[in-house]
Amino acid sequence: MLFDFVLLDKLRDARHIAIFSGAGMSAESGIPTFREAHTGLWAKYRPEDLATPDAFLRDPVTVWNWYAWRRELVQQAQPNPGHLAVARLEALVPKVTVITQNVDGLHQRAGSSDVIELHGSILETRCFDCGQPADIAAVAATDREVPPRCRHCGGMLRPGVVWFGESLPSDAWSRAAEVLDDADVFFCIGTSSLVEPAASLPRHARSCGRTVIQINPEATSHDEIAQYILRGKAGEVMPELLS
């Protein structure tokens, strides 16, 4: 892929780069996205049956088991060249912050040191009732109940992700806003940009005059606001951009 010289200059001169990532970033690690036709999770499962607090209360066993399956997938996956290129940026730019919608921890495993998780982490577990965190490995060794129970209050344990209708973690959201104020370049990688409020971040970055770069093999609504659209896979475009 040939890159615009002005874009390469902007990257070289950047003081602070923000990377906003979605499920497409981890697709090449073998983790399914949500909304792609045929392969996306929502092509096979209904989000209202699995990814809302009501769904969990209606059928906690199904929801727990679905997330246990996905946790296993994530634990077996490896960061791909896209994650690794993002981590390598830290050696080239004074400051890099990753703002991810992903719950898989692959940016951190690739070596990114500043990662804001807007939708939580599938590797974390907490009590549905009292919110206390639980160590899932320790719990699984002693508690065979599905879902396992909180040792503080006896409530059901749940995955540490953000479901539809739930607020984003306030510390993550306020940190993302700070990054938006400070970063001069904003990458939008592998997201359909359909889920709010996360999808408002690239719009906001653009309205604040930041350079917005979109990396995605498909068109999304954010093509309208991006100054640069790099049509391709994150695991191919990001390493090329750095080479």
Ligand code: BJW
């Ligand atoms: C590649 C690639 C490759 C493929 N390289 N690219 C305003 C308007 C309308 C609705 C709302 C609104 N504000 C709030 C809402 C409601 C709702 C919402 O947004 N609904 C819309 C979907 C209609 N939002 C919420 O409920 C949020 N909370 C909230 O707003 O709180 C305030 C509130 C409180 C109380 C009442 C009401 C409001 C919470 C949203 C939580 C989202 N949770 C999920 C599940 C997380 C847990 C889990 O993992 O199960 O988060 S849903 C799912 O979507 C997941 C993702 O993080 C999120 C975004 O998906 P993403 O990453 O964009 O993936 P895809 O699959 O959509 O796209 C993949 C892209 O990759 C595609 O474009 C591909 O082309 C591309 N791709 N291969 C690069 N190799």
Ligand code: ZN
């Ligand atoms: Zn509890």
